Amino acid sequence: MGIYARVSSNTKDQLLSLANQVSAVTQKVSLVEDWRLVDIYIDVASAKAKSKREEYNRLIDDCRNKKVTIVITKSVSRFGRDTIEALETVRLLKELKVRLIFDQEDIDTARDDRELLLTIYESLA
Numbered sequence: 143m144g145i146y147a148r149v150s151s152n153t154k155d156q157l158l159s160l161a162n163q164v165s166a167v168t169q170k171v172s173l174v175e176d177w178r179l180v181d182i183y184i185d186v187a188s189a190k191a192k193s194k195r196e197e198y199n200r201l202i203d204d205c206r207n208k209k210v211t212i213v214i215t216k217s218v219s220r221f222g223r224d225t226i227e228a229l230e231t232v233r234l235l236k237e238l239k240v241r242l243i244f245d246q247e248d249i250d251t252a253r254d255d256r257e258l259l260l261t262i263y264e265s266l267a
Contacts, residue, residue, distance in 0.1 A: 143171055143177045143178055143179050143180055143210065143211070143212045143213075143214065144179075144180055144181050144182070144183060144201055144204060144205075144209075144210035144212070144213050144214075145164065145167050145168060145171065145179065145181075145182045145183065145213075145214055145215070146183045146184075146197070146198065146201055146213055146214075146215040146220070146221065147160055147163040147164050147167070147182070147183070147184050147185075147215065147216065147220060148160075148184070148185040148186070148187065148195075148198070148220045148221070149163075149185075149186055149220075150186075150187065151186065152186050156186070157186075160184065160186070163216045163220065164182060164184070166216065166245070167214050167215070167216055167245060168182075170214065170245060171214065177212065180204070180209055180210050181201075181204065181209075181210070183197040183198065183200060183201040184197055185197045185198055195223075201213065202231070202234070205235060205238050205240045206238060210240065211239070211240055211241065212240065212241040212242075212243065213235065213240060213241070213242050213243070214242075214243040214245060215242075215243070215244060215245065216244075216245050216246055217244055217245065217246035217247060218244050218246075218247055218249070221244065232251065235251070236251060
């Protein structure tokens with residue numbers, strides 16, 4: 143299990159938001175007996191700017207290497223830079239048999255295939 147969190151800048155408000163994201167999702171993970179937290183991946187980078195998002199890339203590498211089989215993130219808007227990137231990553235993780243959970247939107251790729259809903263949420267974000 144890996145947690146992914148992102149904020150767009152390192153202002154005080156954004157860092158508080160980051161702490162809240164990680165805390166809320168970590169609490170959810172602790173409530174499921176079968177889940178074991180492997181790592182927390184945190185980026186402080188704008189979704190609009192073409193930043194490297196090193197932790198996002200490390201997460202994807204860990205999924206490819208089977209270190210992480212479940213990824214949970216607070217929301218769709220914290221995951222992909224845009225709709226296309228988010229959908230491409232969702233598809234890649236599905237191919238890798240990695241379960242992806244968007245907590246706020248209640249989207250879990252293990253139980254449903256809500257690509258259209260994901261597209262709508264991402265475009266609104």
